Amino acid sequence: MRHAADRSTATRLSVPSSDCNSKTAAWPNGAIDRGSVSAGLDTLSAMLDNMSIQNTTALETTAPVIAATSLRKSFGDVEAVNDLSFSVAAGQVVGLLGPNGAGKTTTVNMLATLASIDAGSASIGGFDVATQPDLVRQLIGLAGQSAAVDEKLTGRENLELFGRLYKLPGQERKRRAAELIDKFDMADFADRVAGTYSGGQRRRLDVVAALVAEPPALFLDEPTTGLDPRSRAEIWDAITQLASQGTAIVLTTQYLEEADRLADEVLIIDKGVVIASGTPEALKRNLDRDVLEIHVDEGDMASSLELIGGIEGLVTSEAERRIGVPVGDDIASSLEVLRRLQDGGVSITDFQLRRPTLDDVFLSLTGAPTEQEEVPA
């Protein structure tokens, strides 16, 4: 019953809306002719398609599989985790999103019985993590940063090693290893020593090794950090598949996109504190505002502002002859802005469509000063 209460108190903070300062260009710099503008717009529309959300539907069950209540942990004077609460139901993916040192790994380590809990409580399948670690360990799988596979064993041997440690009978663990190898497309490399694997192969083995005993609770600590896009997509597919089979998953990541793609609920963590949480849709609505940034010829600044100055949220920098137009994810408004300027005789020297990076999200959420820009009222 306590768990039900945890769920409601867990999240849903309001998220301050992002300002439009973005630093990372998702758009190549350079002079632009009509051809490249239209090619660019195709890319833009492809980008927007990719952003569509593909969440698995959360299965609502009465008791969460994973429940964390007011977790705290400090190392000396450093508060690594400060009052963190969340819960994960069967089939649900909760994403912990934050930069290095945010406290994501510490949180996972506490839940996976690797680190002691200073204050607060956590339970897995109803068992208390601090007082019943032996029981909890029978219910969890851990992969990623905090756990490693054995580089001197083959992939298959690694899986069988974990099968043995989970006390699966001999036949069963062989069958299980073979099944996982087959299911996650590892046949090509399963009988090579893991030390020879590529980053993607190793990470796949790492995640799959956590699945040997089909744990109802799975912790994936930055499972795709440093991977190439193809390997990342494969791991994503695996995670989606597991969630659809009812595994409760805690996923830590530094990538907004990954949390967006996989998580039913996202907690944005900075310095051990949850600074925002909610569904990816809710967070995106507030944070993910694209900015069309336009550079114009010297002397065209005034006429540009005359043409498009009425748009709300415009950010201009006279010195750099730069105008930032918040366009959301609306292609038509980007096109409209560019067309209006061009028709008005403004010479556009460059434009970029910028997406807020995780940095920007943090800056906007933590209220730290951003780049100096004049923001018209």
Add this chain to the structure above:
Amino acid sequence: MTTSTETTISRPAVLANPSAAVRVRRALQDTNTVLWRDTVRTLRQPDLLFFAVIMGVFFLVLFNYVFGGSIGAGAGIDYLGFLVPGVLVITALQGAQQTSLGLAADLTEGVTDRFRSLPMSQVAVIAGRTIADAVRNVAGLILVAVVALLMGYRFASIGGAVGAIALATLIGYGFSWLGAAIAVKVRQPDMVGMLSMFWLFPLMLASTAFAPAETMPGWLQPFVKYQPISAASDAVRGLADGSPAGEDILLALAWTAALLLVFGPLTVSLYKKEQQ
């Protein structure tokens, strides 16, 4: 067993309150599993065994041909006969350093963290490794003994050879737990490596492994006579020569027991506390 695509594995039911007997059985099972893992690793890294053996061979060759003349003549003994049992003990101690280094690597590379998240006996992680190292030690000791035979050394009997290797393995096993304690406490492999040399070198050189105690200064002799490496060297020497060495054997066994009693629980408690 036929498998369908929608298989569910028969995952063991959650074991709520295992009896002591079940816990011990599972711990032994886990120790056996870790032993298997570490043995496979050893077989895939023959260089580890090679280095353990090559050190022993170096000691045999260098001490016998470089210092052998002066030490042997000074003490009036057959130096090769004196040296081989000492080198067997030193070879076994090299194995103890491998325990240190291997465990430090597991600790820093996240392998033990993964083990820690599994429903397994945590003592097994260390017990399995020390046993695997002891098994490798036996192989290394046999190889060093073969080199000694090639150099002209002769054991008094086959039983004596087996006893000598067994006792050397045993004392090495005791020191493995000292090595494990250092690894768990210090973790960083390079620091662990340095600290291992720290205890090994003085103990090894100020011992009766390479030279009789009588050749050393009087103030050092009490230490030299009773310290574990000397006790082990003298005991192994007795077994190998077939000379009476009951007291030395008892002292060596007592040292082994002391090492296990001190560093066994210490290592386990350090390892459990290692939880951040």
